[in-house]
Amino acid sequence: xxxxxxxxxxxxxxxxxxxxxxxxxxxxxxxxxxxxxxxxxxxxxxxxxxxxxxxxxxxxxxxxxxxxxxxxxxxxxxxxxxxxxxxxxxxxxxxxxxxxxxxxxxxxxxxxxxxxxxxxxxxxxxxxxxxxxxxxxxxxxxxxxxxxxxxxxxxxxxxxxxxxxxxxxxxxxxxxxxxxxxxxxxxxxxxxxxxxxxxxxxxxxxxxxxxxxxxxxxxxxxxxxxxxxxxxxxxxxxxxxxxxxxxxxxxxxxxxxxxxxxxxxxxxxxxxxxxxxxxxxxxxx
Amino acid sequence: xxxxxxxxxxxxxxxxxxxxxxxxxxxxxxxxxxxxxxxxxxxxxxxxxxxxxxxxxxxxxxxxxxxxxxxxxxxxxxxxxxxxxxxxxxxxxxxxxxxxxxxxxxxxxxxxxxxxxxxxxxxxxxxxxxxxxxxxxxxxx
Numbered sequence: 001x002x003x004x005x006x007x008x009x010x011x012x013x014x015x016x017x018x019x020x021x022x023x024x025x026x027x028x029x030x031x032x033x034x035x036x037x038x039x040x041x042x043x044x045x046x047x048x049x050x051x052x053x054x055x056x057x058x059x060x061x062x063x064x065x066x067x068x069x070x071x072x073x074x075x076x077x078x079x080x081x082x083x084x085x086x087x088x089x090x091x092x093x094x095x096x097x098x099x100x101x102x103x104x105x106x107x108x109x110x111x112x113x114x115x116x117x118x119x120x121x122x123x124x125x126x127x128x129x130x131x132x133x134x135x136x137x138x139x140x141x142x143x144x145x146x147x148x149x150x151x152x153x154x155x156x157x158x159x160x161x162x163x164x165x166x167x168x169x170x171x172x173x174x175x176x177x178x179x180x181x182x183x184x185x186x187x188x189x190x191x192x193x194x195x196x197x198x199x200x201x202x203x204x205x206x207x208x209x210x211x212x213x214x215x216x217x218x219x220x221x222x223x224x225x226x227x228x229x230x231x232x233x234x235x236x237x238x239x240x241x242x243x244x245x246x247x248x249x250x251x252x253x254x255x256x257x258x259x260x261x262x263x264x265x266x267x268x269x270x271x272x273x274x275x276x277x278x279x280x281x282x283x284x285x
Numbered sequence: 286x287x288x289x290x291x292x293x294x295x296x297x298x299x300x301x302x303x304x305x306x307x308x309x310x311x312x313x314x315x316x317x318x319x320x321x322x323x324x325x326x327x328x329x330x331x332x333x334x335x336x337x338x339x340x341x342x343x344x345x346x347x348x349x350x351x352x353x354x355x356x357x358x359x360x361x362x363x364x365x366x367x368x369x370x371x372x373x374x375x376x377x378x379x380x381x382x383x384x385x386x387x388x389x390x391x392x393x394x395x396x397x398x399x400x401x402x403x404x405x406x407x408x409x410x411x412x413x414x415x416x417x418x419x420x421x422x423x424x425x426x
Contacts, residue, residue: 041298048294048361052327052354142296143400205314205328214329215352218363222296 004268007261011254018250024088025243032174032236035139039229046222053187053219056212067156068187068216074162078155079109079127080148082168082231083118085135089235090242092169092177097121099179100167110161112151114144114228130155140228145221152220156185168227169234175241177234184223187216287321291337293346293362300367301337301346308360309336310353319360326355330364332406334414345370347414349407366407370418373411382408 057069083096096118111127113119115135122129131151136144155161163185170180204211291308293301308319311333330353335346351364385405389398 038297042296044299045294045296045363048292049352049363052352052361052363056327203324203326203328205312205326211327211329211352218352218365225296 004261004264007257007264011257011261014250014253014257018247018254021243021246021250025240025247028236028240028243031139032233032240035229035233035236038139039226039233042222042226042229046226049215049219049222053215056208056215066213066216068185068220071186072156072159072162074159075108076161077109078112078152078161078164080112080114080164080166081118081122082166082228083113083115083135084231084235085116085137087117088242089239090245092235092238093117095177096167096169096179099181101125103167103181110155112148114148115231135231140225140232142221142225144228145225148224149217149221152185162186166224166227168231169238171230171234171237174237177238182227184220184227187219287358289319289321289323289358289360291360291362293335293348293364293367295351295364295367300364300369303339305337305339307338309334309338310362311335311348312353319355321358323355323358325357326353328353330362332410334370334410334417335362335367345414345418347373347410349403349410368411370414373415373418375412375415378408378411378415382412 081096081100083093087093100118100121109127111122111125111129113122113129113132115133119129119132122132133144133147152164156164163183166182166184167179168182169177171177286306288304288306289308291301291303291305292299306321310317310319311331312328313331314328316333317328330348330351332349333347335348337344337346347368347370348362348364349366351362351367354361354363381404385401385408388401389405
């Protein structure tokens with residue numbers, strides 16, 4: 001019967017699919033683990049640099065006119081979106097695109113995209129897309145941050161924009177990632193909530209006006225880097241979960257098809273026996 | 286005796302975290318020595334060698350830029366890059382140096398050139414410290 005052969009083929013296909021999705025799930029899981037470790041390792045650095053910057057700005061009452069700290073006259077925003085390069089990660093990209101579309105119908109933004117998937121959406125909207133980068137499929141390195149920060153400097157220092165925002169996936173847990181908008185510039189560090197502040201620094205070498213800019217730049221770089229890492233963790237965990245679901249679905253299909261196949265096989269045997277029995281009866285009479 | 290608490294942190298990991306007696310650090314304005322009860326200080330680091338003295342034992346760490354903060358006998362070093370002298374792989378550093386040199390020979394745009402240059406500086410620093418460290422170890426034995 002042709003039907004059994006067809007069913008067999010479909011079972012085979014489902015098996016291949018489940019193998020592929022299983023492999024992708026495992027790759028995503030290992031990438032996620034590495035990324036999580038990297039994110040944890042960065043935390044010590046981030047905490048320290050945040051504390052130093054906070055102390056520096058807060059304690060000294062240093063009325064800085066550093067462009068990272070003040071709002072200039074421009075009403076435009078530099079808007080960055082981090083998304084994966086590749087799909088197959090559940091609703092992650094759709095959620096990002098939705099967030100972007102609902103929030104930015106106004107044209108007061110310059111757009112920068114990181115990741116091919118969001119670039120497609122961004123190109124379709126009316127906003128000025130000034131640059132797009134690839135996200136890559138491996139753990140983001142610090143090298144990825146520098147061109148982004150250079151771009152920010154370009155636009156901020158020339159007064160083209162007054163603030164910088166980043167839309168990226170916020171990693172809540174393995175099952176949930178939420179697209180979130182972070183305002184990274186101007187830097188707001190003054191809202192200290194009962195964190196202890198150490199006594200003011202005695203000495204600055206060479207001088208505070210030389211240290212502060214590089215400290216703030218470093219702070220900006222590490223903030224961007226952290227968001228990149230978090231996006232990566234989100235992407236991998238979303239992919240892991242969606243691939244796990246795909247594997248489970250494929251298993252279900254295999255089970256259903258196998259059942260159908262066995263039924264068809266049994267029906268075929270029964271028919272054959274009936275035929276033989278029928279033949280034997282007619283021969284005997 | 287009062288000790289200093291030293292932390293050397295890079296974006297990748299915490300490289301060093303322990304109590305020490307004395308620290309020599311390369312700052313932008315020259316090398317400084319830090320003893321317990323040092324005045325509070327915030328300074329920028331140059332690339333160079335951190336020399337850590339503890340119980341008459343010397344350790345050295347290669348650092349590549351960053352910040353140094355001292356407060357209440359706690360030293361925090363936020364380095365862009367740092368590695369223990371004993372962990373430096375000389376053959377790898379040499380390879381990196383040669384690669385960077387080659388890259389710099391080619392016509393590169395500004396950012397790539399800067400990257401190659403910092404790679405070169407880093408590998409040269411690593412080599413310098415590693416060879417010094419090795420000599421030191423041999424003469425100790």
